[in-house]
Amino acid sequence: MCYHKQDTATMEQLLVRYENILDTVPFVPTYYENGFDFKASPIITASKPRSFQLMQWGLIPWWSKSAEEAGEIRMRTLNSISEEMYEKPAFRDAAKEGKRCLIPCTGFFEWRWFKGGKVKYPYFIHHRKESIFSLAGLWSSWTDKSTGEMRDTYSVLTTRANPLLEKIHNSKKRMPVILSREFEKDWLNPLLTKADILALCEPIADSQLEAYTISKMITDRKVENKDVPAICRPFDYPELALMDA
Secondary structure, eight states: OOOEEEEEOOOOHHHHHSOOOOOOOOOOEEEEEEEEGGGGEEEESSTTTTBBEOOOOEEEOOOOOOOHHHHHHHHSEEEGGGGGTSSHHHHHHHTTOOEEEEEEEEEEEEEEGGGOOOOTEEEEEEEEEOOSSSEEEEEEEHHHHTOOOEEEEEEEEEEEEEEHHHHTTTTTTTOOEEOGGGHHHHHHHHTTHHHHHHHTOOOOOGGEEEEBBOOOGGOOOOOOOOOOOGGBBOOHHHHHHHOOO
């Protein structure tokens, strides 16, 4: 699943990439984002397609009764399986109400497992042609009744892996829904049918993506600050060639 992503684009670059945006938000570009830190990112929604909105990763459904329940739920809602979004309680209201969003991204991270899950190698994956691309998502607003605070949150939709990601993400064989640039406006169209939406959640062709191994510093507990350029630089593991043989 997609729990680790990157957005190194500045707000100025995002404004160029996503045309006709009028409202911006303060945003610090990041080389590495761990979803379980529940950070806020600039998101474009179907209801406000000309604005960036800051939303925290980890969708909290509107019906969450308390901050404690909300905290527990968002641990499980960083991703939403696109094939199940209309049935799963945490996502079905957002899906049925058309609360779809674009999640700007410059890359994401996955792990390839060997030896029955005892050994893993990290990969960085990005779009070959688009330096900034869009992940498809759902979003929701939740109000903490004890404080009156409103939180806007989102979830990254996933789909079955294409051949490239099936090889890399060989434990779950899933990948984020990556929208082709030509379909971004369609994704935000409030008139889409359920069939239209599910059709847009098909895996992108692996020819559109590039992937390579990176250093294991991404999981090294001795490395406190992983939000650095080195986190996504290519790193070679000679033993992988033997495992692929």
